[in-house]
């Protein structure tokens with residue numbers, strides 16, 4: 028069954044529980060600063076978590092800045108519970124690799 032888009036109230040609630048994450052252009056997004064030496068381990072753990080979830084982030088790396096964007100294709104690109112669950116996992120992985128959230 029396809030995941031359904033979160034309602035505005037569900038999104039607001041989810042964002043209070045995901046302090047690293049913002050809604051930007053319809054995606055759930057975050058950026059973390061990760062040291063160059065920690066980047067390979069961070070990405071390996073991220074990829075493993077994504078594969079386990081069957082859900083994947085758009086990832087942009089620029090030097091020590093890692094940008095992540097999540098949405099759900101089969102919900103028409105909306106944010107669903109799959110995205111918020113993976114976001115929480117990604118925040119834990121980033122923290123485990125010394126990553127600090129870049130808040131904007």
Ligand SMILES: C[C@H](O)[C@H](O)[C@H]1CNC2=NC(N)=NC(=O)C2=N1
Pocket residue numbers: 081082083084097098099100101102
């Ligand atoms: C078949 C496969 O499980 C789907 O294409 C998965 C893969 N990863 C995905 N990742 C994201 N972010 N959204 C999806 O809808 C999605 N779908």
